[in-house]
Amino acid sequence: MVLTTKEFREDFSKTFEGLYAFDLSEASPIQYYTALGNYLKVYSADNWSHTNQAYLEHQVKQVYYFSMEFLPGRMLKSNLLNLGILDTVRDGLREMGLDFEVIARAEVDPALGNGGLGRLASCFMDSIASLGIPGNGNGIRYRYGLFQQKFVDGYQVELPENWLRDGNVWEVRKENKAVMVRFGGQAILSEDPDGRLKPIYSQTQNILAVPYDTGMIGYQNEVVNNLRLWSAEIPPEEEIHYHTIADREKVNQITEVLYPDDSNYEGQILRLRQEYFFTSAGVQSIVRYYKQMVLTWQHFPDKVAIHINDTHPALCIPELMRILLDEEGLSWEQAWEITQKTMSYTNHTILQEAMEKWPVRMVQELVPRIYQIIEEINQRHIDKKLPLYTPELTYRTTIIADGNVKMAHLAIIGSHSVNGVAKLHTEILMHEVLRDFYQMYPAKFNNKTNGITQRRWLHLANEGLTKLIDNKIGTAWKTNPSELKLFKSFANNEDTLAQLAEIKLENKKQFAAYAEKEMGIELDPTALFDVQIKRLHAYKRQLLNALHILDRYLKIKDDPDLDIQPRVFIFGAKAAPSYVYAKQIIKLINTIADMVNNDPAIGNKIKVVFVENYGVSLAELIIPAAEVSEQISLAGKEASGTSNMKLMLNGALTVATLDGANVEIRDFVGEDNIFLFGLNDQEVYAFYENGTYHSRDIYDSNPRLQRVLNTFIDGTIPGIETEGRVIFDSLVQYNDEYFVLKDFESYVEVQEKVDQLYQDPMAWNQKSLLNIASSGPFSADFTIKRYAEEIWKTDSQLPAIQQYIH
Numbered sequence: 001m002v003l004t005t006k007e008f009r010e011d012f013s014k015t016f017e018g019l020y021a022f023d024l025s026e027a028s029p030i031q032y033y034t035a036l037g038n039y040l041k042v043y044s045a046d047n048w049s050h051t052n053q054a055y056l057e058h059q060v061k062q063v064y065y066f067s068m069e070f071l072p073g074r075m076l077k078s079n080l081l082n083l084g085i086l087d088t089v090r091d092g093l094r095e096m097g098l099d100f101e102v103i104a105r106a107e108v109d110p111a112l113g114n115g116g117l118g119r120l121a122s123c124f125m126d127s128i129a130s131l132g133i134p135g136n137g138n139g140i141r142y143r144y145g146l147f148q149q150k151f152v153d154g155y156q157v158e159l160p161e162n163w164l165r166d167g168n169v170w171e172v173r174k175e176n177k178a179v180m181v182r183f184g185g186q187a188i189l190s191e192d193p194d195g196r197l198k199p200i201y202s203q204t205q206n207i208l209a210v211p212y213d214t215g216m217i218g219y220q221n222e223v224v225n226n227l228r229l230w231s232a233e234i235p236p237e238e239e240i241h242y243h244t245i246a247d248r249e250k251v252n253q254i255t256e257v258l259y260p261d262d263s264n265y266e267g268q269i270l271r272l273r274q275e276y277f278f279t280s281a282g283v284q285s286i287v288r289y290y291k292q293m294v295l296t297w298q299h300f301p302d303k304v305a306i307h308i309n310d311t312h313p314a315l316c317i318p319e320l321m322r323i324l325l326d327e328e329g330l331s332w333e334q335a336w337e338i339t340q341k342t343m344s345y346t347n348h349t350i351l352q353e354a355m356e357k358w359p360v361r362m363v364q365e366l367v368p369r370i371y372q373i374i375e376e377i378n379q380r381h382i383d384k385k386l387p388l389y390t391p392e393l394t395y396r397t398t399i400i401a402d403g404n405v406k407m408a409h410l411a412i413i414g415s416h417s418v419n420g421v422a423k424l425h426t427e428i429l430m431h432e433v434l435r436d437f438y439q440m441y442p443a444k445f446n447n448k449t450n451g452i453t454q455r456r457w458l459h460l461a462n463e464g465l466t467k468l469i470d471n472k473i474g475t476a477w478k479t480n481p482s483e484l485k486l487f488k489s490f491a492n493n494e495d496t497l498a499q500l501a502e503i504k505l506e507n508k509k510q511f512a513a514y515a516e517k518e519m520g521i522e523l524d525p526t527a528l529f530d531v532q533i534k535r536l537h538a539y540k541r542q543l544l545n546a547l548h549i550l551d552r553y554l555k556i557k558d559d560p561d562l563d564i565q566p567r568v569f570i571f572g573a574k575a576a577p578s579y580v581y582a583k584q585i586i587k588l589i590n591t592i593a594d595m596v597n598n599d600p601a602i603g604n605k606i607k608v609v610f611v612e613n614y615g616v617s618l619a620e621l622i623i624p625a626a627e628v629s630e631q632i633s634l635a636g637k638e639a640s641g642t643s644n645m646k647l648m649l650n651g652a653l654t655v656a657t658l659d660g661a662n663v664e665i666r667d668f669v670g671e672d673n674i675f676l677f678g679l680n681d682q683e684v685y686a687f688y689e690n691g692t693y694h695s696r697d698i699y700d701s702n703p704r705l706q707r708v709l710n711t712f713i714d715g716t717i718p719g720i721e722t723e724g725r726v727i728f729d730s731l732v733q734y735n736d737e738y739f740v741l742k743d744f745e746s747y748v749e750v751q752e753k754v755d756q757l758y759q760d761p762m763a764w765n766q767k768s769l770l771n772i773a774s775s776g777p778f779s780a781d782f783t784i785k786r787y788a789e790e791i792w793k794t795d796s797q798l799p800a801i802q803q804y805i806h
């Protein structure tokens with residue numbers, strides 16, 4: 001059934017009238033957008049309910065992806081694309097005199113995540129639906145998303161992100177599916193008539209968890225899966241107990257705000273509350289659903305896979321144990337076998353400070369029964385492993401140690417699968433960070449290199465490039481991204497290379513228009529566009545990028561007639577509000593930007609653009625315009641990275657250390673088509689072990705670098721007395737934890753090579769094309785296929801779902 005623009009116009013007008021009861025021509029973009037969203041919800045409703053029906057009727061195995069964060073980006077365009085009616089709707093609106101792009105921009109970009117981990121979860125949702133895999137997301141409906149970032153005098157200021165202000169057209173509130181989550185009080189074990197130990201609860205606080213469901217629409221396959229986000233409310237029957245505003249606030253607080261820490265441990269009881277809240281609600285609703293199928297408990301792992309996205313949802317493990325033991329009356333052994341077979345866990349970071357641990361007292365107080373179960377899991381783990389391993393090794397793997405509950409240990413012990421997110425990262429987990437566990441459970445460990453959805457990151461974000469690729473190799477790459485490699489055969493085709501360059505230039509102009517309008521910075525679109533977009537973190541080394549900019553700046557100041565390739569340095573990054581050092585780096589870069597952009601001696605040779613409030617939507621604007629992709633973390637620190645994949649897919653050339661998935665990018669694109677520099681992870685580890693790194697010596701012996709670093713403290717960069725001193729000291733005085741000075745020389749060297757290559761546009765464009773053509777393996781579709789086959793054991797259900805339609 002093909003939708004015509006005429007039908008669309010009629011239905012859309014009806015939807016609009018039904019919603020607003022006034023003439024359509026007078027509406028605001030938000031009202032058009034809201035009407036369009038409502039129209040789409042109705043348009044896809046049949047598919048949504050058919051998908052549900054098919055899953056239940058066929059009793060298929062389903063995966064539940066538990067994640068504290070989802071970063072879906074705007075959904076209108078992607079839903080239209082996946083429903084196969086993007087062009088029809090665009091044309092229909094045009095016929096009505098409406099501008100689709102303006103309407104699409106009226107949608108808020110829901111920032112319910114911090115960075116890589118949250119965006120990965122959303123790419124996965126798209127791929128799971130597009131592959132027809134029965135899969136559900138489970139998370140938190142934060143009232144306020146990640147803070148909105150403003151720059152005031154170069155400093156980051158955080159404002160609340162009220163993303164629900166205009167409502168959310170995509171969600172459906174389902175109070176009929178609400179569950180109760182129990183906190184606090186006491187849980188005293190006592191024998192029931194069958195002689196089993198069961199908890200008797202007293203003085204608990206019961207919170208109602210209400211789900212809001214959003215359809216996850218598959219790519220032109222009639223599948224609509226479910227993303228379920230939970231909201232905390234006072235149970236109506238308990239209203240009477242909430243006398244004061246403060247009491248009520250405590251409940252609302254649970255799902256009030258997303259924690260703004262990315263790879264940074266924040267020891268807050270509220271966060272633990274959030275974690276138990278959404279895991280308990282999710283697991284309870286899974287069990288309720290399972291019981292509809294009237295199967296024995298032994299079959300639970302044949303029907304349910306629960307995936308724990310980093311350790312935040314690790315309480316799924318004791319929560320499922322609790323339900324099976326206390327509510328369903330299973331023995332410990334039965335319950336444990338079912339739980340382990342059901343759970344799988346992904347690790348997303350090796351940074352020590354990001355390894356979640358909670359004080360025992362806190363866990364005991366907040367979820368007493370859950371703590372008892374964790375204690376028992378821990379004790380049984382010790383009893384089982386002590387006869388097999390040395391006491392030292394065994395005790396290094398306990399869940400409870402030094403008065404803390406270690407969430408990663410719980411997640412590993414309670415799961416049948418533990419994976420890292422890039423080859424190198426998984427190696428580091430097995431041989432360094434989690435080596436004790438690898439020794440105990442070698443079969444649990446596996447790698448699943450991250451991926452991205454080419455539908456959002458190429459098809460929607462870069463329409464020009466999409467058209468070119470469609471023209472050259474057809475459209476099969478949209479469902480089978482490995483087809484992108486066919487594009488390689490155009491690497492020597494001058495005409496194609498010229499078109500590629502034209503598309504890039506067009507995208508650069510679009511970004512330049514944004515920079516001019518929003519920031520008042522005028523950019524030369526023929527300059528080289530160099531991009532670093534990611535959270536601000538010392539290990540990601542935005543500082544190294546800044547040092548390179550300053551080095552160029554000084555060179556041009558010395559010789560204003562210097563013939564140097566003009567470059568635009570683009571940054572996008574938020575810093576966790578409590579991460580003082582990261583915020584000082586933001587101030588530093590903003591100040592450098594001011595200084596450089598306004599210096600007539602520099603002109604267009606360097607421009608620095610630090611965009612405010614970087615997020616998914618800005619990424620969609622920046623990535624298609626990028627020519628250089630900065631992936632310059634200290635080797636061994638970045639688990640994978642995913643902006644590296646998106647930038648490659650859009651034809652940027654990567655400047656990289658051999659870290660995270662950069663290693664695999666090199667393998668696919670070949671050493672000649674990537675700019676590598678710096679220490680490798682082994683060298684970094686050797687320095688850590690020997691203690692032979694002395695940044696001061698590098699400072700003393702390298703006059704070029706010395707001059708750059710001195711600008712932080714000698715007044716060259718105005719107005720950064722405090723920040724400049726702190727940063728200078730961290731690098732020179734306190735031995736430069738992330739080896740910025742060590743890698744400086746090879747970094748600037750490789751940047752000179754970048755400039756040289758750029759002088760030969762055809763050679764550059766050829767490498768750009770080869771990057772695009774080599775990026776197919778990084779499709780999230782492939783990553784998800786591997787998760788489904790190797791970990792979840794879930795099969796695609798396309799035929800079962802599609803039979804309802806045809």
Ligand code: 6GP
Nearest residue numbers: 116117263348349421639640641642
């Ligand atoms: C990030 C990693 O830092 C990044 O390298 C990776 O690409 C991404 O996860 C997706 O796997 N980690 C987080 O965002 C995080 O919060 C606890 O880790």
